[in-house]
Amino acid sequence: VIILIETLKHSARKEQNHTFYKAISEALPKVVNPGDQFKIVAFSLKNGKEDILKDVSTEFTDNYSKLISDLNAHETPTNSFTNKQASNIYGAIIEAVNQLDELDSNFPKSIFLLSEERHNKEIINVRESAIDLAKDKGVVINSIKYNRHLYETHSDPSLAIKTYGLNKILTKSSGNLDAVN
Numbered sequence: 001v002i003i004l005i006e007t008l009k010h011s012a013r014k015e016q017n018h019t020f021y022k023a024i025s026e027a028l029p030k031v032v033n034p035g036d037q038f039k040i041v042a043f044s045l046k047n048g049k050e051d052i053l054k055d056v057s058t059e060f061t062d063n064y065s066k067l068i069s070d071l072n073a074h075e076t077p078t079n080s081f082t083n084k085q086a087s088n089i090y091g092a093i094i095e096a097v098n099q100l101d102e103l104d105s106n107f108p109k110s111i112f113l114l115s116e117e118r119h120n121k122e123i124i125n126v127r128e129s130a131i132d133l134a135k136d137k138g139v140v141i142n143s144i145k146y147n148r149h150l151y152e153t154h155s156d157p158s159l160a161i162k163t164y165g166l167n168k169i170l171t172k173s174s175g176n177l178d179a180v181n
Contacts, residue, residue: 004041004053004093004096005041005056006042006043009077024068029068032064038064038067039061041056042056052092058070089113093141098133109140110142111134
């Protein structure tokens with residue numbers, strides 16, 4: 001399982017980032033079982049020729065304490081690729097599917113995508129490529145979409161629906177940018 005977290009440093013994303021980190025920290029002890037293989041990666045926009053994905057944890061593991069420690073230690077840099085309101089969701093999915101495909105495991109492979117699903121309109125044409133690649137490699141995408149209080153909803157449920165995953169929409173927050181929803 002790759003947990004794919006959208007981490008943008010835009011001021012409007014403070015609550016989202018805080019909520020995602022808290023939710024992952026609380027969920028990992030409940031969902032990671034001995035022998036599982038989990039990895040956490042963050043994404044925003046592609047930084048030149050670098051990969052979109054930035055490792056939060058460096059390897060696949062069943063040690064949820066290490067995953068939580070790595071998550072707590074992770075800091076997304078502030079730069080022109082992370083301070084936007086949109087990210088490269090589809091490019092991140094393509095990279096994550098390729099990482100899972102390279103993983104030597106007989107386990108079912110899946111992605112948990114935590115995102116506002118506000119995608120960069122310049123890269124929308126890549127969506128079908130990401131979905132086709134995931135289906136071809138047998139990777140299920142489970143999308144956990146974030147909604148902000150009194151804010152336009154962005155959604156691309158096709159990622160989960162077309163790969164037989166789940167689409168879970170969190171309830172709207174109170175609007176308190178320092179509180180976890």
